[in-house]
Amino acid sequence: xxxxxxxxxxxxxxxxxxxxxxxxxxxxxxxxxxxxxxxxxxxxxxxxxxxxxxxxxxxxxxxxxxxxxxxxxxxxxxxxxxxxxxxxxxxxxxxxxxxxxxxxxxxxxxxxxxxxxxxxxxxxxxxxxxxxxxxxxxxxxxxxxxxxxxxxxxxxxxxxxxxxxxxxxxx
Numbered sequence: 001x002x003x004x005x006x007x008x009x010x011x012x013x014x015x016x017x018x019x020x021x022x023x024x025x026x027x028x029x030x031x032x033x034x035x036x037x038x039x040x041x042x043x044x045x046x047x048x049x050x051x052x053x054x055x056x057x058x059x060x061x062x063x064x065x066x067x068x069x070x071x072x073x074x075x076x077x078x079x080x081x082x083x084x085x086x087x088x089x090x091x092x093x094x095x096x097x098x099x100x101x102x103x104x105x106x107x108x109x110x111x112x113x114x115x116x117x118x119x120x121x122x123x124x125x126x127x128x129x130x131x132x133x134x135x136x137x138x139x140x141x142x143x144x145x146x147x148x149x150x151x152x153x154x155x156x157x158x159x160x161x162x163x164x165x166x167x168x169x170x171x
Contacts, residue, residue: 001097003104006043006053006066013063014055015039017087026122026154027087029147046070051082052108056097064092067101069109072118080115080169098128102135110163113170117163122147123155137161 006014019033046053046068056065065088072081084105088097109117121128123142133139137159147154 001059001064001100002057003054003100004057006047006055006063008040008043010055010057010063010066011036011040011043013089014043014053014066017063017066017089020090021087024090026125026147026149027128028085029122029149029154031149050112052105054101054104054108056088056101064089065097065101067098067105069105069117072116080113081118082109082114082116083118083120084109094127098131099135102131106135106161106163114163115166115169117161119159119161121157121159123157129157129159132159132161135161 015034015036015038018028018039021027022030022033043053049070051068051070053068054066055063057063065086067084067086069082069084072078072083084102086098086101086105088101106117119128119132119137121132123129129139138161139157139159141158143156143158145153146156
């Protein structure tokens with residue numbers, strides 16, 4: 001497996017992985033599938049804003065998962081904080097791909113001089129919470145019943161990783 005920057009050739013696989021998460025999981029709280037044009041525009045917007053979109057690919061180049069981060073909130077005061085997403089193809093989960101993607105994503109965030117990475121995870125997603133815990137994320141809050149999908153209320157757990165030890169932001 002190799003972790004690399006996504007290119008437009010990865011868009012069909014990214015679209016399929018995302019849509020599977022929409023249709024079958026609570027990893028994303030959206031019920032509407034998207035087309036490749038949507039994911040292509042998303043990829044272009046993400047990369048043109050300076051944010052990485054990484055893919056995990058096998059020896060044949062097949063995309064098995066992807067990860068990215070973007071703004072935590074749109075206000076200038078939050079410019080050193082990002083929120084990330086990581087998705088792994090359903091038949092590849094549990095093989096360490098999410099962790100490998102996250103390790104590289106964290107390294108990229110540190111290289112960009114970011115200070116905090118936030119994870120917003122459905123509180124019942126024990127596997128994702130455990131993964132974040134092993135990477136040093138700390139659970140900081142749970143918002144009960146703020147989402148709905150599959151006919152049930154969903155709780156949102158917030159976890160965060162402090163990426164550096166700066167006592168103050170750059171001047």
